[in-house]
Structures are given as C-alpha cells and as structure tokens.
Amino acid sequence: MGSQDGTLELTGLRRTYGEVVALDDLSFTVPPGQVFGFLGPNGAGKTTAMRAIVGVASLDSGTVRWNGEPIGPQARSRIGYMPEERGLYPAMRVFEQLEYLARLHGMGAAAAHDAARHWADRLGVGSRGEDKVEALSLGNQQRVQLAAALVHDPKLLVLDEPFSGLDPVGVDAMSGVLAERAAAGATMLFSSHQLDLVEHLCQSVAIIDHGRLVAHGAVAELARAGKVRVSVRVAGDAAGRWAEYLGPAAQVDSTDGTVVVTLHDRADAQNVLDRAMAAGPVEQFGFVHRRLSEVFRDAVGHAPQDEAQAVAAVGGSS
C-alpha cells in the first residue's frame, strides 16, 4: 500500500484519555488537490486526530502516512499547521514571527524574509508587519495565523477550525486561499463543527462522531446518497392537502405549502409528480439533496448540535 502522490492516510487511529475514548479506530484518506473538510460536532475527536497527524499528540495505536510513509522530521517541515487555539508569540512582530517560523521549516534567511512579506500581503496584514501580534484585532491575528501555516509553502495543510471567529470578509479570504492551495496540488485537511456552513467549500469530507468515522467521501455523492426526497409545490394548495395520501412520508412546509416527500425508490418520484399534477398546477418539483448535517443525522440518529450540547454539559473538549 502507500501512494507517493501526496495522499494522507489515517489507519486505525485510537486514543483514550482515561475513560474517554477520543479516537476509536478512525481511518480515512485525504487525496491531494482537494479542499477536504474534517467535520463533526465539538468533542468528536477532530483536534486529537489533527494533533496526531502533525505529531504533537501521541496515539495509543494506529498509523498516519503521507506519501506512503510515516511522517518523520523531513516530512514535518513540509506541513503547515494551524492549531485550534491558535498559537503565535504575542509580543513578536508579524514579519519577524513569520520569518522565524519559515526558517524553522528549513527556509533560508532571504527566502523566509520574502515569503513572510508575500503571505502577510496576500492575507491583507502586510501593512501591520512591524506591529506586535498582540496589537492586532482577533480577525487579523487569525490571518497572521494562516500566513504562519502557509509561509513555508507546505505540501500538507492541517487547519483546525480555520473559519471560527472570522467575519464574512475573512471567511471569503480564507476560502479563497484554501481553494487556491488545493488547486496548486497541496493536500489539505481542515476541520469545522459547523457542517452546513462549510459544505459548499468542501469537495470531500470525513465526518466523525465520538472518534468514529460516520461518513466519508465526495460531498456531491454524500448529498445524493441515502433516501430519495422530492420537493413539490402545487399552486393554490397552501396546506399541501394533495399529499395527505402519502401519510408521514410527506412533510408540509406550512409557509408556502411545499411538500417534501421521502421516497423508497427513485422510481416513485414519477407517481408523486402525477398525483401532484392531478391536484393542480405544479409550481415546483425537484430532488432534494441532503445537507451534511442531515448526512450526519442519518448516520448517527441525532443532529450534530445535540452532541455539541451534550459534550459541553460534561465539560469535555476534543
């Protein structure tokens, strides 16, 4: 096994903290060149897995391979990591900090100097280069943090909750950089607990819960998989009465009478359309794709938010 093309492979990751199982036989692969989302509720084990990938947390068992090999010191210098709780020297100047991190990843002094300025400019904090990090707003600190993860031109990006705390402009800037890096061929894994917020950014995802893989694959395929649903609206029938014959399989949106029907089979869609057309003019008809939160709910039987609250209640963290 093992591929040389930049694929990241997680195999059988397991980690326990006392009684708590943070990672439970977690396995999935991240192909290069894609924006790959690592999703799950708070406390699902995302941070533990990411820290294990970059080598700052140990595993009870399991292996992490990149380019077909375990990640050693050489490979580490080509990883860009953005930790969940962030991490910069508060009293160090932005340029100085970026240069230092670039050099720690093996860049020469001149290259590090240029790269620090390039990435600070690219992320819109170039004018603050001589300021101390602690003097920047949190949003700008986060931009510096991303610059710190990118400054040494890493081939593997591991970003823990890069979107949390960003304003919409920041989200766009971050999304743009992630898409660009993926297009440049980097292998990328970024985590988020807000499944629906990031689903449009991701080409592929791994969704985990309780340290276990819940779903894995291309977003488009996950959305199409599962039960088939159609959404139908018949003009003049705001209560969706035409669909009563379907029983609990039909759910009516009381605002405009749109009925979402869960089908056993894609072929049943035609029957539903026929019945709707018989009841009146059909204003809308279409297949409904699952959102990632629904993918999650379909797999574990409850919504991700419930999980987050349950974990918060016992004071746990990932």
Place this chain on the structure above:
Amino acid sequence: MTGNWWTLTRLVVQREIRERTQAKSFWIASVILLVAVAAGAIIPALLSGHRSTAQVGIVGGDTVALTQTALEAGRITETTVNVITVPDVASAKAQLLSGNLDAVLVGGTEVLVKQNAVFGSKGTLAGTLAQVGGFAKVYQALPPAVAASVARSGVGLPIHGLIPPPQGLASRFTGLAVAILIYVIIITFGMRITIGVGEEKSSRVVEVLLTTLRPVQLLAGKVIGMGALAMAQVAALAGCYLALGYALGSPAVQGAAIGVVAAAVVWLLLGYAFYCTAYAAAGSLITRQADAYNATIPLQVPLILGYVLAYTVLFSGGVSWFYHLLAFVPFTAPVAMPVLIAVGAAPLWEIVLSAAITIASTVVMVRFAATIYERAILRTGGRLKVRQVLASVS
C-alpha cells in the same frame, strides 16, 4: 544529533537573544546591576582613600625630625598634616581613641592608629608615615651594626592598631557582592526562562513550533540563549568591576579578592547550568504567567537560604558546619561555595568535591527536567504537579 538539529536549535537561541535584548526590562536590570557592581569597586577605594587633612601626633625622639617625617608623609599622600606634639604614649592613645588624632608617630619605633586600615595600609597616611619614619630611622642609625639590626627587623615601622581590625574585609566584601550577584543572576534569568516557557505554552505557539522542532531543541535553545545573555552580562559586570577597581587602585581587585571574582564566574556557570532546565520545567507546568512565581518557589528557596546565611558567614567571623554542608548540596553550592572561598574557609579538596557534585547533579537535573518539560509542555488544562506529570505517559 545531525547538523540540522543544531541549525534549528540555533534559530531558537537567536530568537531568545533577540527577544530579550529588545525588552526594556533587560536593559534596565543590566544598568542597575552595573551600578551595583561599580559601587562594589568604588566603595572600598573610598574607604581606603585619603583624607584632605590629618592630625598627626609625635611622641618622644627628635621633634624636628619627627615633624619633618610627618610632613613628608603628608606630602606623599597628598594630605595636609597638622603635627601635634604629645607628651607621652598614654595620652597619645587616648587622643587616638577620642578621634583627636588620626595617627601617632612614636619616636623612631612605631606608628599608632586607632584601627588598622580595612584593606591594608599601603598608600595610606599611616602606612606612608611608617615607611618614611622607618627610612628616617635607618638614616639616623647609620652605624653598621644598628643598620643591620634594623634591616633584619624591616625598614618600615610597625603599625599598631589600638583596636583589632576586621579580618580580611576586602575579600569578605567581595564575597557578599558575589553571593548577591549569583543569587540575582540565577533567579532573574531562571524566572525569564519560566515565564518564556509558560508564555509559549499558554499562547499555544508551542503547538506550531513542535510540529517542526523536538521539545528538547526548544528547551535547549531557550536555556542556551538565556545562558549566553547571562554570561554576557556577567562578563560586562566583571569587566566593569575589574576596570574600575584597577583605575581607582581599589583594594577590591587586589590579592585574594581577584580569586573570589574568578570563583564567582565559575560557580555562576555551574549554578546556571544546574538550575536553568529546572526553571524551564517549572514553566512547562503552568498555564498562566501569574503562576510563574509560585511554580519557581521550590527553586528559589535554596538560593535564598544560601544567600541569607552568607551574611552570618561573612560578618560573624565563623563558618558553621551547616554552611560547609550547604556547599556540598547542589541546590545551595553555587552560592555557598564562593562565600566559603571568599572567607578563605574552603580547602582545595572541598572546592573540587563541591564542583564535582554540582556537575554530576546537573546531568541528573537536566534529564529529570527535560522529561517533565517534554511531557508537560503540550498538556492543556490547569496547572500541573510534578507528580502528575511523572505518573503520566506522554
């Protein structure tokens, strides 16, 4: 330990030095220490310095010759001498003790002073009086037999202090300065290490650093960088002390005091090496800067003990067995041993044994502290206890 290992560690060292030397507090502390050390060199010079006028009594002998001797001694030492003829030795002593007279030249036999000079009499009025008086005596006693007898007993007249002088105060004074310096340098740079490590941990920057650095590289870079700064500071302080001391002719740089300064530099190195990693380990246990002081108390107490007890050694005259014991305990040896050396209470074997114990303990301490650091630096949550960390598997 490849070349790459040192390349990365050197980057950490450079960052530490750059960050510290950019901080105002570093320069303020450096200036304060420099001033203190300069005072240490200047004060003994002032204590042994020349007064502008002096009352010199003469007793017996040839009044004219003795007056001449006293005035010549005054000229050499740039002192205005008032010569007062005193009827007898007893009244001369009484006037010395009351402070009416500064020195008494007893007709061709001796010089009396209230108390012998703290740093020796060379260059003082009394010392010059004794020398000039001695030569005058030789000159008068020209007959060869007498000259030979005088030559045997020495040319200079004996100087008799009426009350006993404190023993070897020059080196005692230096000993105290050394105890303070070692204590202050180890604790200030140690605290900087603790705060620096705590800051890296609490800001979580350590998460980013340790993706490419091994914990031991970060630890080594920090203590080497701080150590280099500490040594540069010590070199500047010692240089200032010696330069000022020589320039002013201060007794603080003469004789045994130089040996004390040399011992201080060696023990400061040993002490820093022993303590620096322990301070780093303490920093790895905390998550807030405010905890830095509490976490380092166990490391400060032995140094404070060695420093405080140094006063009893330096100024009570005797060295207790307990203080000798402290010189063999690695936690207190860096302060206690230089103090013993300063009072001349440490034979060579004690010095060598104490150094050997400290070096051996440093090896053990570095391993122990590095283990704690490696296990604790990435652990989040509240403040950790050493026992908790040792019980855990990283």
